[in-house]
Amino acid sequence: MQNHKELFYSNLVEYYSKNKEARKPWTHEEMKKISNEIIEAKLTVGSKTNRQYHLLSLYDIIDIKEKLMIIKKRLADDKNAVYITPYEDLFEVLYPIHISAGHGGRDKMMFALKTKHYIPRIVIETFIQSCAICHKKKNFRPVNLVNKSITSKEFSSRGQVGLIDYQSMQDGQYKWLLNYQEDLTKFICLRPLKSKTPAEVAKELLKIFLELGPPSILQNDNDREFVDGIIMELVKLWPDLKHIHEQPLDPQIQKLRSKKYQCT
Ligand SMILES: [Zn+2]
Numbered sequence: 001m002q003n004h005k006e007l008f009y010s011n012l013v014e015y016y017s018k019n020k021e022a023r024k025p026w027t028h029e030e031m032k033k034i035s036n037e038i039i040e041a042k043l044t045v046g047s048k049t050n051r052q053y054h055l056l057s058l059y060d061i062i063d064i065k066e067k068l069m070i071i072k073k074r075l076a077d078d079k080n081a082v083y084i085t086p087y088e089d090l091f092e093v094l095y096p097i098h099i100s101a102g103h104g105g106r107d108k109m110m111f112a113l114k115t116k117h118y119i120p121r122i123v124i125e126t127f128i129q130s131c132a133i134c135h136k137k138k139n140f141r142p143v144n145l146v147n148k149s150i151t152s153k154e155f156s157s158r159g160q161v162g163l164i165d166y167q168s169m170q171d172g173q174y175k176w177l178l179n180y181q182e183d184l185t186k187f188i189c190l191r192p193l194k195s196k197t198p199a200e201v202a203k204e205l206l207k208i209f210l211e212l213g214p215p216s217i218l219q220n221d222n223d224r225e226f227v228d229g230i231i232m233e234l235v236k237l238w239p240d241l242k243h244i245h246e247q248p249l250d251p252q253i254q255k256l257r258s259k260k261y262q263c264t
Contacts (some may be wrong), residue, residue: 004130005091012090021124025090034055038055069084092166105134159183159225163176164189178191187212189212197231199233217220
């Protein structure tokens with residue numbers, strides 16, 4: 001995910017440096033200034049400047065938990081608020097939508113975003129182009145794709161756990177998003193978290209396991225210690241859950257850095 005984020009932003013920088021006429025999404029800093037301009041325009045009695053008319057015809061401001069947000073102008077106040085997404089938050093908004101749509105393409109993502117966030121089409125396309133998994137899918141060659149050992153044949157034999165960092169746009173006390181994916185069905189569960197401590201992750205994960213059933217193998221592509229910590233906490237919450245042994249060093253599985261355990 002980190003590589004995806006870095007690649008996404010470096011591709012965006014490249015795009016906007018080559019296409020000077022394209023309007024780059026506003027940064028947090030720019031949004032503060034524009035918010036003030038919109039407020040001033042709304043308060044202006046009598047004749048407004050062209051700039052003020054322009055802003056008021058496109059945008060509005062709403063107060064969410066004492067934070068001013070710029071939204072697209074609505075036809076009525078009860079219509080959905082479509083947030084203008086700041087540049088720094090683009091990845092965090094796009095990532096969960098992309099993942100929960102099963103690495104959905106541009107149209108799928110635009111449809112999912114439509115009623116909540118405004119993000120320019122080119123940004124969504126850049127996001128997808130920067131995704132290694134989508135890139136692989138695009139270059140799919142059936143003859144090369146024989147990797148049966150990491151495809152689960154049974155439900156809940158394997159589950160992938162990860163965290164998405166929302167510290168730059170936390171919602172109240174929630175700063176992280178737990179992302180758990182069952183490997184066979186690719187079914188995804190998302191849970192907001194206040195911290196990324198193994199204890200808090202394990203507590204939420206346990207609720208998911210009580211609904212879906214625990215996987216025999218819990219894995220995270222990048223961080224073995226993260227999974228170790230979660231399993232230690234899970235065993236405290238559910239003492240009958242037994243950690244058996246580390247994943248055998250099958251070269252194709254080894255890299256997935258898994259831990260295997262089972263419920264007795
Ligand atoms: Zn993708």
